[in-house]
Amino acid sequence: MRVRAASWLAWAVWGLSVVLLPLSAALLLFNPASSGITDVPGAVGAVVMAALILTFSTVGALIATRQPQNLVGWIMLVAGFALGATVLTSTYVDLSISQPRGRLPGTEWVTWFAQWMWVPGFAPALTFLLLLFPNGRLPSRRWRPVGWLAVAAMVILGSGMAFTPGPFVDYPKVTNPLGFAPLEGSLLEGGGVGWFLLPVSVVLSASSMVVRFRRATGEVRQQIKWFALAAAFAAHTGVHRQALLPKQVRRSQDPRSLLRQAQGRDRPRRAEGRPGGGGEGDDATGSRLSLAASRNAREGRAGRLASSYSQTSWNGHSANFA
Numbered sequence: 001m002r003v004r005a006a007s008w009l010a011w012a013v014w015g016l017s018v019v020l021l022p023l024s025a026a027l028l029l030f031n032p033a034s035s036g037i038t039d040v041p042g043a044v045g046a047v048v049m050a051a052l053i054l055t056f057s058t059v060g061a062l063i064a065t066r067q068p069q070n071l072v073g074w075i076m077l078v079a080g081f082a083l084g085a086t087v088l089t090s091t092y093v094d095l096s097i098s099q100p101r102g103r104l105p106g107t108e109w110v111t112w113f114a115q116w117m118w119v120p121g122f123a124p125a126l127t128f129l130l131l132l133f134p135n136g137r138l139p140s141r142r143w144r145p146v147g148w149l150a151v152a153a154m155v156i157l158g159s160g161m162a163f164t165p166g167p168f169v170d171y172p173k174v175t176n177p178l179g180f181a182p183l184e185g186s187l188l189e190g191g192g193v194g195w196f197l198l199p200v201s202v203v204l205s206a207s208s209m210v211v212r213f214r215r216a217t218g219e220v221r222q223q224i225k226w227f228a229l230a231a232a233f234a235a236h237t238g239v240h241r242q243a244l245l246p247k248q249v250r251r252s253q254d255p256r257s258l259l260r261q262a263q264g265r266d267r268p269r270r271a272e273g274r275p276g277g278g279g280e281g282d283d284a285t286g287s288r289l290s291l292a293a294s295r296n297a298r299e300g301r302a303g304r305l306a307s308s309y310s311q312t313s314w315n316g317h318s319a320n321f322a
Helices: 003-030 040-066 071-097 107-116 119-126 128-132 141-163 194-215 219-239 247-253 255-266 280-321
Strands: none
Touching (some): 003 071, 071 107, 071 128, 128 141, 128 194
8 A cells, every 4th residue: 555545544534533423522522321421420430431432543543644554554444443433322312212202313333333332442452552662573483373273253243143033131131133033042142152263362462572672672672562561551441341330330230239139129019117207107006016015925924923922822721731
């Protein structure tokens, strides 16, 4: 590809990635179920995600413009655009589901894209970016199986999440319009073995950075240091993504919380013994029970006194008779 054509294409993809951010912010502000910028954890998470998208897109565009043959720049461009598209589609689906008068147009298809779009965003950045940095080539031919393993992981994970029939995992209220029935119950369902292959390929790809660092000298060694620092920050952000969400969201999405709620709905209700726990009928019933218990206690005490008095009198009469 010529430098001029590569430059136009790179900055066009960068422009699309940047445009996705204000669109996502606008949808977020129109969502009645969202607390907007007043929620500090949510705002921090949005800022971090926006920074990642801008960083990937900008650095990728600069590399692709100056070195079109270097795949690192194009991988970063694709990652930035895919992450931006994931944020936009997810925000649209959240806004559509929260509408009280019905869903927005195309909700099922937008949800379908949101379900698997993150795979070409995160997966290449966590695998091929580590394998090919900084010159866009593998350390040696021995690393080709790692590359093919990463490709297999992305294909299995993406296709499994895109074509698994039934409700979506992230959006149970929406049904997959392109569900493929044979995938149900197979190793590809919901991503299947791709969830195992992707971490393995990430670890192997990261080990290639160690090999490069030992062999590199001078400027290349410094580049690897800075890249490793940025990769560690990105990985830390991905691992602690849930910690950036509001507590209400984390609690509502926690499977254990949902299980406790289901058990609470199935459990029969019982009258509570605290003030205000029941209605007028419960208060009346409680008062009658209390009166009955007090009356029984008094009758029992009186019966024990009478029995004791009768026993004492009988013993006295028996002694006089003797």
